Amino acid sequence: MKILSIEIGVDVTHVLEMDYRVKNPKVYRSFSFQTPVGVIGEAGVRKSEEFRTALHKLLDANKIKTRKTLFVVNSGKIASREVLIPMIKENRIKDFLNTNSADFFPVDLSRYQLVYRNEGVVQQDKVKKRKLYVFAVPGDLVQTYEELADFCSLELTALDYVGNSIFQMMHKAVGNNICCSVKLDDNATMITIINQGMVVLQRTVFYGFEEVEKVVVDSGLFPKEQYPAAMDILQQTDCLDANQAAPEDAMNAMRAEAVEALRPMIGNIRRVLDYYQSRNNGAEVKECFLIGNGAYIKGLDRLMSQELNLPVHLQEKDVLNGFRTSGGRLDAMYEACYGAAIQPLDFVFGSAQTAKIIEEKKKRELLAAKLIGLLCVACAVILLALSGVQRIALSHELNTLSKQKDELEYIQDIYNAYVDTKSQYDDVTKMNGKTETVSDALADAIEEMEEKFPSGVKVTSLTSNGEGISMDIEVSTKEEAAKILQNLATFDAFRSVTTNGITESTDENGKITVTFSVMCTYVNGTADDSIDTETTPEEDVETYMNGDQYIYPDMEGSTESGEADNE
Structure with missing residues (x-):
């Protein structure tokens, strides 16, 4: 069966017509075109009339009738991990993963689907187990590819994650040998290391050849055009050899800047290789293959060989054992498309797009x-x-x-x-x-006095009116006077408590008597708030605790009849 294997990149879309799920697939036709702006989004791919028009124009130009389609998905939202499970039957693996998904990925299966690649049987503590490489893929991401296929009148047959596509291609190319593949794209680079037919390390670093394209475009030495013009320049002109001219030469300065622009990407590739070597002594990576859109940048293989200190070269027809083409070289930019058609991951689609279902759908729509x-x-x-x-x-x-x-x-x-x-x-x-009077609070005030005044306090006179209560009080010490003033300030019935002086006297027997007058103003009483000529209890307490006295002449020797003891 023939199929269209399509990889939609940020800048370029690659399309192959080739055999599907066969041992030695044959490539019939291939073409690439610039991806319209906005097709690649955060959630996946978006429907685009410009994309559909460009795709069908090139399908017609290449006389391609096939409409069964496989998309190669490259997204940072896909999580992956290696998993060991018991030796269960192949047809029960997917149910097992879904049932135990919380052990592998903390994801909601209503929003994700789990797909896997079976990497064979391994021994763990002398027990045989299946080794799987499991991927958690957002359902919304899958749906965007379904919608794009339907929008472009394509029959979506399969999806494959680019990491699996590269593995299938490398496994076909190098068998059980140790090999490192570097897929170079505009803004990301995927490093894959396989050994004994299994992926031992796969990492994506978010550096690509985008910066070196900017250097070429901004240099002023070439026409200021966007991709693919800049990529054509990089493929035809060695912009990475800084030793071709004198240091003051403008082209040489641009080459030096281009090399510096690639150092973050190469440095991250080196760190991934060093990480692998530190954990796998005796299994040394001895060569790297370049694939992807940036594989044909002239001089890049030489520069990476120098920086990584191991052979780096293109992965092309001579190393892809078993691949057959209809003529010409097997372009390294299409290798993800090649690998995807060999054995893609088993995605489940919400709407199977077969010819019969489409026809039945049309009939139902007409009848409806x-x-x-x-x-x-x-x-x-x-x-x-x-x-x-x-x-x-x-x-x-x-x-x-x-x-x-x-x-x-x-x-x-x-x-x-x-x-x-x-x-x-x-x-x-x-x-x-309005007939109520604030003097009604007098009973409450007297009750509080009986409760809070200490024993031995004498109230020698008490007068009440609409404004408040005026009292003359006699105690033994200034401290007791201070305490009484503080207590009166806490009464609920009083808005304010003031005193106009405290007098201390000693009789012929040496007995000390402290007398003072206090005016307590009712809450909601008839007193004028603007009049404030007397001292507060707190001020009097502070004054007398400091040893000072204020004796008003009108108060000296004057008392009202009718003493009251608080026992």
Whole structure:
């Protein structure tokens, strides 16, 4: 069976017509074209009229009739890991992975699907186990490729992750030998190391040849055009050899800058190789193959050989044992497409796009359109009939409501009487509230005095009015006077507490007596807030604790009759 193997890159789309799932696949036709801006997005691929037009134009130009399609997916949202599972049957592996997905990936299977590559049987603690390479792929990503295939009138047969595509191609090319493949793209590079027919390391670094393209375009030595013009220059002109001219030569300066632009990418490749070597003593990587869009940059293989200190060369027809082409070289830019058609991952699609299903879909859509048309005519007739019936019913209902309104007129009189009565009630309530006096709080204040004043305190006089309470108090020490003033400040009934002085006297027997007057203003009392000529209890306490006295002449020797003891 022939298939279209398509890899959509950020800048270039590669298409192959080749055999599908055969031991020695044959390539029939190939072509590439510039990917329109916006086709590659964060969620996957987007439908594009420009892409569809360019694809079908080149399919027709190359006389390709095949419409069964395989897409090669390259996305940073795909997670992968190596997994060992018990020796279960092949047809039960997928169910096992889905059941135990939480052990491998913390993902919601309603939004992801798990696909795998079987890498054979290994021994773990003398127990045989299956070794799998498992991929967690977002369902939304798969759906975007389904939608693009349907939009482009293609029959989506399979999807494959680019990492698996490279493995299949390398395994076909080098068998059980140790090999490193470097896939160079515009803004990312994938390094894959296989040994004994298994992937031992696969990493993606987010550096590509984009920066060296910018150097070439910005140098002013070539026409300032976008890809593929810059890539054509890099493939035809050695822009990476800084020893071809004198240091002051403009071309030589551009070459030096181009080499520096590639160093981050090459440095990351070296770190991946060093990481592999540190964990796999005795299994040394002895050569690297270049594939991908950047593989044919002139001089890149030489530069990487010098930087990595091992042979680096293109992976082409001479090393791909078993691949057959219809003529010409087997271009390294298409190798992901080659590998994908050998044994792609087993994705599940939400809508299988077979010719029979498409035809049945068209028939169902036509029948549905006819039924909808007939239904619309029937609905129109029914609506016309119902509108007349509804008008009669509404007229009858209007007459009924008018009669009910007349019958319930008396309720308005009842409501008006209620409003008047409530207004009178509210007036009486307000009047009653205004008759209350703040002196009602006197009883509460006296109760608090009995509770909080210490024993031995004498209230020699007490006067209450609308503003508050005025008291003359006699105690033994200034400390007791201070405590009483502090207690009065905590009473709920009082807004403020002030005193106009404290007097200390000693009788002929040496007994010390401390007397003072205090004015306590009621909360919500009639006192004027703007008048504040007396000291606060806190100020008097601080004054007398410091040893000072304030004795007012009017207070000296004056007392009111009627002493009260607080025992």
